[in-house]
Every structure is written in C-alpha cells, then in structure tokens.
Amino acid sequence: MSVPTLRFNEVSKAFPGVKALSNVSFDVCSGEALALIGANGAGKSTLMNILGGNIQPDSGGVLIEGRNVAISSPQDSINNGIGFVHQEIALMLTMTIAENLFINSYQTTSIGLLARNLMEEQCKTVLESLNCHLSPRTQVKHLGSGDQQMVEIARALLMNPRILILDEPTSSLTGKEKSRLFDAVAVLKSKGVAIIYITHFLDEVFPVCDRAVVLRNGEYVGGDTIENLTYTDIVTLMIGESDTDVYYSRDQHSVSESLNLRVKNLSRSGVLKEIQMDLHKGEILGLWGLLGSGRTEFIRSLVGLDPNDTYDVEIREEKRMVPLYKRKASKYFGYITENRREDGMLLPSSILDNMSLANLRSYLSAGPFMNDEKIKVESKKYIKKLDIKISNVDQPAGTLSGGNQQKVIVGKWLQRAPMILLMDEPTRGLDVGAKRDMHQIINDFVQSGSSVLLVTSDIDELMNMSDRIAVIDRGSITGMYPQGVSKEDLMAAASGFAKGDKE
Amino acid sequence: MKKLNTILLSYGFPIILAMLVIVVSMATDQFFSFSNILGIIHSAVPLMIVCCGLALVIMMGKIDLSVGSTAFLSTAISAVMIVRFNVPQILALPAILLVGAAAGAITGLIVVYLRINPLIASMGTMFIYRGIALQVVRSRVISLPDNIRNFGNLRIGPVYVDILIGLVILVLVYLLHQWSWFGRHVVAIGNSEETARKVGIKTNKVTLLAFILSGFFASLGGLFSICQLGSVTLHMGSGMEFTAIGALVIGGISLFGGEGKILPGVFLGGITLILIENSLNHLGASPYLYPFVRGGVIFIAMYADSLKQKLQPELQT
Secondary structure, three states: OOOOOEEEEEEEEEEOOEEEEEEEEEEEOOOOEEEEEOOOOOOHHHHHHHHOOOOOOOEEEEEEOOEEEOOOOHHHHHHOOEEEEOOOOOOOOOOEHHHHHOOOOOOEOOOOOEOHHHHHHHHHHHHHHOOOOOOOOOEHHHOOHHHHHHHHHHHHHOOOOOEEEEEOOOOOOOHHHHHHHHHHHHHHHHOOOEEEEEOOOHHHHHHHOOEEEEEEOOEEEEEEEHHHOOHHHHHHHHHOOOOOOOOOOOOOOOOOOOEEEEEEEEEEOOOEEEEEEEEEOOOEEEEEOOOOOOHHHHHHHHOOOOOOOEEEEEEEEOOEEEEOOHHHHHHOEEEEOOOHHHHHOOOOOEHHHHHHHHHHHHHEOOOOOEOHHHHHHHHHHHHHHOOOOOOOOOOEHHHOOHHHHHHHHHHHHHHHOOOEEEEEOOOOOOOHHHHHHHHHHHHHHHHOOOEEEEEOOOHHHHHHHOOEEEEEEOOEEEEEEEOOOOHHHHHHHHOOOOOOOOO | OHHHHHHHHHHHHHHHHHHHHHHHHHHOOOOOOHHHHHHHHHHHHHHHHHHHHHHHHHHOOOOOOOHHHHHHHHHHHHHHHHHOOOOOHHHHHHHHHHHHHHHHHHHHHHHHHOOOOHHHHHHHHHHHHHHHHHHHHOOOOEEOOHHHHHHHOOEEOOEEHHHHHHHHHHHHHHHHHHHOHHHHHHHHHHHOHHHHHHOOOOHHHHHHHHHHHHHHHHHHHHHHHHHHHOEEOOOOOOOHHHHHHHHHHHOOOOOOOOOOOOOOHHHHHHHHHHHHHHHHHHOOOOOOHHHHHHHHHHHHHHHHHHHHHHHHHHHHO
16 A cells, blocks of 8 residues: 555644543545544544644644645645635625635736636636636625535635545535535546545445544544445444443423423524424423534524524413413523523623523512512522522622532522533533533422423433433434434434445 | 516616606706716716725625725815915825825724724724814915916816826726725625634624724725815715715625625715705705705615615525
C-alpha cells in the first residue's frame, strides 16, 4: 500500500476534566471516502478541530503524505490542502454564488475592480465538476439547501484540497438532494481526493463510504472496509459496554391509563413529519434521537415557540381531553431547555428572581405589586426540597455550579406544577451525584400524576428513567419501545435502520 | 400571486413615484417641466451624497446617526477658517472632507473597539459634533463669499454642474460597493458578521473604513449644501440623518443589512423625498404638512422592507 494521504498518529487531547482523545491513530487514503462515526462526545469534533487548526493536540500529530505537519491555524490547514465543509451553512445569502466562493480571495483587475468574469468562469468550472449546473451569478438566497450545500463544497474545492472533510453534510438535505451529494462525493473520489465523511446516519455510510472508523469516548475502537462491516457491528462499536450502576434506578412506576397529552399531528415542512404520540399520567416518556433528528425542534414546536404547519394536539382538562390551542400551550408545559446558560436562566439575576420567574402571576399581592415575602417563602421551600446548595437567595444564579443551576431551573418549574414537564438534556454536563439527584427529582415529580418528556443523549439514562421510549429520526417518530428495549434496537432506529433490515 | 407580491415589493416605489409624478403633473402646470425636474435633482444632490456613505454603513447592518452633525461640524470649521481667519478657500474647502473623515473615524473606533452599539455610539457623536459646531460658529449664521454660492448654482446650459458631479460620485460609490472587495465585504458583514469573521474577513477593518467613508460623504454632502445656500446656518444638517435613512430605505437599502444597491437605490430614494415636497409645494399644500407626509412615506417604505424580510424564506423555496 502506498503512503496514505492523511495519517493521525497517536493523537491525544485533554480538556479540563475530560479526556477528549487518547492515542487515536488511523489513515485516510487518496480516492477513498472514510466514514468517521461516533456518538455525541466521542471525539469527532475535537479531531476535526485539530485538523482544522483550531485546537492543538497534547501529543501525537498529523502526517500528510508521510510528512509530519504542524497545523497551528486555519490558514495552515488550507495550505496543507485540507478543505472543510461545515455542518451549518456559512454562506452570504444576498450575494451571488461566485461572490461567495471567492469571498476571501477576490481577484481584481489592474484598476482594482473585481475580475468578475474570471471568477465566474472558475466558479462555473468547479460547479460543473460536481455536476451542478448553476449560474455563478445566482444569488445564494434563491438556492435550496441542497444547492447551498453544493456551493459550500465548491468553495472548499476551490483550494484544490487533497483532503476534504464533510461534517454531517446531509443534515439539511432531502432524499433527492442527498443522492446528488453522493454523486458529487463519487466524482471527488475519482479525482483522488481523500474524504472524511462524518455522520450520525449509518444508512448513508454503506452506499457512500469505502471504510469506516468508529470513535468512542475519545478512543479508536475499530474500523474496517465497509464490505467487512454490518450495521450491527458499527452500532456495537459505537455504544460499547458501559456500567450502569452509577445511575439511579427507579423503583416506583406510576403510569396510569389516562392520558395527559395526545399529539395527533404535529408537522412543520422540512423539519417535523406528522408526529404522533401519547403521554400518560405519571409517565416518563424518553425521546431518543441523534443530534439534528428534530427532537429539540419537536419540543419547541409543541410549546409554541416555533411555527408549525399543523398543530393538532389534545390536553387533559379535568377529566376530558380537549383540543389545545397553540397560544395556550405555555399554560400546560414546563420546558427545561438544552442550553441552560443561554436560554434556561438569567445568569446575572438572583436565585430568587430565577426561581419565581415562571410563576410571577401567582405571587401578586395587591394590584400589580409582587409579594416578595411569598416568593421568598415558596422559593426557600423548593431550595430545601431539591437540596440546592447556595450561600444566600440573592446570590447571582451564574455563580452556582452546573448541577445547582439546573436544580434552580427545575425548582422554577416545580413551583408552577405544570401538567407536563419537557426536559431537554436535563443532566448534560452534570457530575454523577448531581445526575442522581436530578433523576430522583424527575421520579418524584411524576408520582403526582404529571408527565415528563425526557430528551437525552445519554442512552443509559434514557433506558433507566423511561417508562416508554420514542425514537425520532429526521423529524418523524420511527419507533415506540417499551421499557427494557435493547440499546442496539434504539441505536438502529435512530440511525435510519428499521429493526431487522440491514445491508 | 406570490410573483405579483414580489414584483410589487421590489418595484413598488418606482411605481408609486411614477404615479405621483403623473398625478401632480396633471394637477399643476409648472411641475412637469424640464427646469423644475432639474431643480428637484439639484436640490436632492447634497442628500444623495450624504446617503452614499451612510448606505455603506447601513448595508453592513449598522447605523450612523452622526451624518447630519458631521456635515454641520465640517462645514462650520471651514466657514470659520474662511470668514474669520482668511484661510484661502483652496485649503479650507478640502479641509471639510478631512474633518468629515476624522469624525467618521471616531464613531467607527467607538463602535469597533469599545464595542458600543452603533446606534448609541453615533447618537453620542451626533450630539457632540453638533455641540462643537455650535461653539465654533458661536451660534451665529456664517455667510460665505459670493464665489462659493455662484459655484454651487453654476450651470452648463440648463444643467446644474453639481448634478453632474453628483452623478459621477454616485457611479464611483456604486463601483466601490458592487465591484470592489471592500464593497463585497461590507455586504458580507451585513449578511452575518459572525459568518463573515469565520470565513476570514477582517470585520473590524471593514467596519472602521465604512464609518470613515460615511463621515467623508456626510461632509462632502455638507460642502455641496453650503455651495448651494452660500451660508452655514445653525440648522445645517439637523434631521438630515433621518431624512437620509428614509431616502435609503425608500431606495430599497434594507436596514437589516446586506441588501440594496447604490444605483438606482440612492438616486431614487433621494429624489423621492424632495419630489414629494416639491409636488406638495406645487399643489399649494401647507408647509406644515411636509413632515407629516415625509413621515408617512418613510413608514410605508420601512414596512415594505420588513415585509420583504418576512417573505424572504418563502421566496427562497
């Protein structure tokens, strides 16, 4: 075998408290597409950031065509022939394709004006090489997301890269657009470009890639040519074995027959496809899906934060199910968001302000004035109940640890006692102790007849906590599983494989 | 249907403008005469030139409220130099542009390095520049020598010379916006400053440069204005920032940034506001009505702009 185009050699990187990569080594050869696979937090992004010059490895390095290269800046990365197509599209919508392609390397004529003809010609050549017949003068805003993705790839190709990284390139594409992308990948392979294809969707790996490499918890756990792999192999490598005893195990289950919520049809074109689900009284329903599967979008739509095409939802009012109108939705739901520091709490405000935030109306005393005493008493009750560690209630919420911040947010909703609590990654970034506490809180909460919709990337947490598990993939519910379902089944359903069928 | 909406939104203003011209021409005798039309363009030239620089800032998604005060300050300094200190005009008049560029640079530096919101930063400099200018002229109107005024109203045949100069300036700024890396980077920042930074655009440098140009063209517009009037009044440039913003929005330059063209945008926008006042004048309307009508027109233009933004995602597919 000849010298590989790119070799990762014993790459290690640690961040405070986390070992992001440990001794990762593998090769990518000219003219092949390598699938880089791993769950969230497996180390894929760190590895790609090292390649992009954004992060320096602690030890080990990168070899390009057998030579050791130092990549200390994004410019170094480009100079070494590495092209990136990022997951989110970074194009200027009001500008033309050609202007976008050359955005940072405009060619000018002798009098300093843009050499548009020259650039447009080159632009056309690159687009044609991807079988993409667009006029370079088209404004990007008039393109569909598939064509925009093509423009992104064209921009990366302009530098004649030897190595091209495609990071989740299909996350915003439709079926037809995907097959065009796959064709483009084939064209690039035939030109001898080495491609690293990062994806969560295993069904794309088999038709597109020649080889797959799997990372888990920052380690290289396996890799082989695609012919020698089945999707079960990959899934097993991705999940691995883990010890579950660090997790809280629920002893009481309180699911009742009657419903709290019935989603009959929730749709939003391009994002959510006719979502249906029931939520019983006292139930914890786990919602499992990979990044970009539409799980957060579903919750946001359900509470009325995002627009919908169809919003057909029923909610329990006393003993009956009645239609829920979108503008009334916030009355019934508590929503714990994914990014607590950004949209979950007011970091500079006091704990007291944060805890009373969702329930201000009930703290009115005479007329429009707040009853501070009542707020204090109520909040303190929950601080005690949830065992939140604080020095005093006027302390800014931003000074608390992550676990305590999350408890403040939960406490805010518990005061309101919503019928349904939507929790998006409630334990992300918390240590084991805080996680256990959070699980206990969730468990206690549903005992009273409320329901929880739990979104989590932590598969063990999901399996321990949920009464049922719904799987969401690319905006539709692809499976509903009872407690005790196997990890493999969940992984498969979320990665685009229905149960049983495989390559 | 969607197509019709798009057409109306894109060309709505030229259509209304044309209708207005037709109606007023039929209602009055002198309005639709060659000399009146030239007169309208003549009086719109200073505004258009101020708009040239401001347009660059607005296309970046930012704002510069200090343009009116900059025009006042720069012309005030120059007028005092000429009238009180007998500085030769050949030195004093170009100094206007230097002062303007410096004033723009100060606002730009505040925006870029102190990270102050452009609205607030330029509002601050707006008050400060006007305050300094009032000190400079000691709160008195300064009349300029006759030759300056004569130049401002010089004609070749029926055409005012400053119209010709103004058009050349518009074309140059059009080229700067449409055909130079700087102009394209301005538009890129208007699309998304964050993305622009990520793709390697030197956003600070471009922002600063745009503010300098904004000050430069504000003072150039001021220069044209004093040439026409022959004096620096105490109201010089007062309210001009809002008239200019209104003209730009009418000309299709979006306050959301990234959208719009110098030609015909600035030309059409500048002329519309002056033309409406001129037609009101010809129709014999009360002068007190002018601000009201101007406000209404600006409001409609802004609403159309925001509608366009809202329709954008639909137009995309």
